[in-house]
Amino acid sequence: MKNRCVLMILVILAATIAGGCGSAASKTPYPVPYEEIESTREAILAEEATLAEEATLAENLTFTEDLTFADLAERQFGFSSGAGGWSEEFVIEKDGYFTGKYHDSDMGDTGEGYEEGTIYSSSYTGHFTDLNKINEYTYTMKLGDILYEKDADTVEMRDCVRYIYTESYCLGGTDIFTVYLPGTPLSELSEEIRMWIESYNQDESVLTMTVITDEVNGYGIYSHDRPAPLEDAQMTFDSCKSSYDYYSNKLTEASTTLEMVEYSGIMYEISDECLNYIWKLIRYNVDEDRYDTILAEQREWIAEKETKAKEVSSEYEGGSFAAVSYNDTLAQLTIERCEELIEYLKE
Numbered sequence: 001m002k003n004r005c006v007l008m009i010l011v012i013l014a015a016t017i018a019g020g021c022g023s024a025a026s027k028t029p030y031p032v033p034y035e036e037i038e039s040t041r042e043a044i045l046a047e048e049a050t051l052a053e054e055a056t057l058a059e060n061l062t063f064t065e066d067l068t069f070a071d072l073a074e075r076q077f078g079f080s081s082g083a084g085g086w087s088e089e090f091v092i093e094k095d096g097y098f099t100g101k102y103h104d105s106d107m108g109d110t111g112e113g114y115e116e117g118t119i120y121s122s123s124y125t126g127h128f129t130d131l132n133k134i135n136e137y138t139y140t141m142k143l144g145d146i147l148y149e150k151d152a153d154t155v156e157m158r159d160c161v162r163y164i165y166t167e168s169y170c171l172g173g174t175d176i177f178t179v180y181l182p183g184t185p186l187s188e189l190s191e192e193i194r195m196w197i198e199s200y201n202q203d204e205s206v207l208t209m210t211v212i213t214d215e216v217n218g219y220g221i222y223s224h225d226r227p228a229p230l231e232d233a234q235m236t237f238d239s240c241k242s243s244y245d246y247y248s249n250k251l252t253e254a255s256t257t258l259e260m261v262e263y264s265g266i267m268y269e270i271s272d273e274c275l276n277y278i279w280k281l282i283r284y285n286v287d288e289d290r291y292d293t294i295l296a297e298q299r300e301w302i303a304e305k306e307t308k309a310k311e312v313s314s315e316y317e318g319g320s321f322a323a324v325s326y327n328d329t330l331a332q333l334t335i336e337r338c339e340e341l342i343e344y345l346k347e
Contacts, residue, residue: 070094075223079170114162123149137184196220229285240274264327271334
């Protein structure tokens with residue numbers, strides 16, 4: 001119907017030109033060329049096709065039901081400029097609980113005791129609350145709390161590297177965050193926010209992913225599909241095991257008890273962090289009855305682990321090597337337990 005109207009306009013235009021204003025010259029027929037009419041028709045059809053495609057894309061990307069934290073739990077969120085070595089990632093669970101990490105490094109920032117450079121790091125947990133709908137594409141949620149593993153500005157020296165602990169970059173600036181769903185017109189986002197996410201979005205007119213924003217600071221947090229629980233656990237374990245093996249070799253090569261205490265302590269930290277992450281995956285991805293059974297088993301394992309570590313270290317009667325033995329035993333038992341826990345996600 002729209003195309004017929006356009007063609008009628010062109011015909012009327014042609015008639016008007018042919019009719020003129022009453023002069024002899026204006027009565028000479030001067031029809032609009034067929035090529036011009038056809039070109040206009042093709043342009044209209046192309047515009048209609050583009051609009052239809054965008055409407056279909058927006059429709060396919062729109063949530064049919066109200067957004068929940070369980071929906072957000074299917075995504076992994078990231079914050080990065082795409083330049084430099086820094087990045088931050090976090091995941092949200094179905095009850096609003098979240099965990100995340102920030103990482104940056106400056107290997108050129110060296111000094112006495114940190115000849116290998118400086119690393120900025122932040123590990124945190126917390127809760128989002130009050131997920132409220134604003135319109136079809138927009139929600140807000142509140143940052144209920146955030147707890148850091150290390151206090152901000154804490155400094156540690158480890159393996160010739162200085163570690164400076166910080167707060168979250170993307171979650172530390174406000175208590176209220178806006179969630180934009182796929183299908184949201186990009187025109188509804190500020191230019192500053194679009195800058196943060198443009199390299200991750202797959203369309204020039206609408207969002208193709210869920211985005212969380214800090215409107216106060218103009219931050220845009222992109223997202224992508226979160227790995228399946230088993231895949232997530234295995235990737236986490238493989239990464240942690242690689243670091244664990246590195247420090248295990250350092251422990252073997254260490255020449256002083258002080259170094260041994262340090263390296264064995266790091267091994268335990270790595271294995272314990274791995275276990276906590278895998279445990280979280282179990283907590284949110286097995287049915288309640290099965291979880292209660294695994295939880296009881298886990299509590300027994302924790303008690304046995306502590307007993308075993310104390311028994312082994314007691315052989316050194318409080319000597320300086322007792323701490324090495326204690327840390328090493330805890331680390332070995334914990335990394336082994338990680339592998340056992342992964343098996344529960346295969347069921």
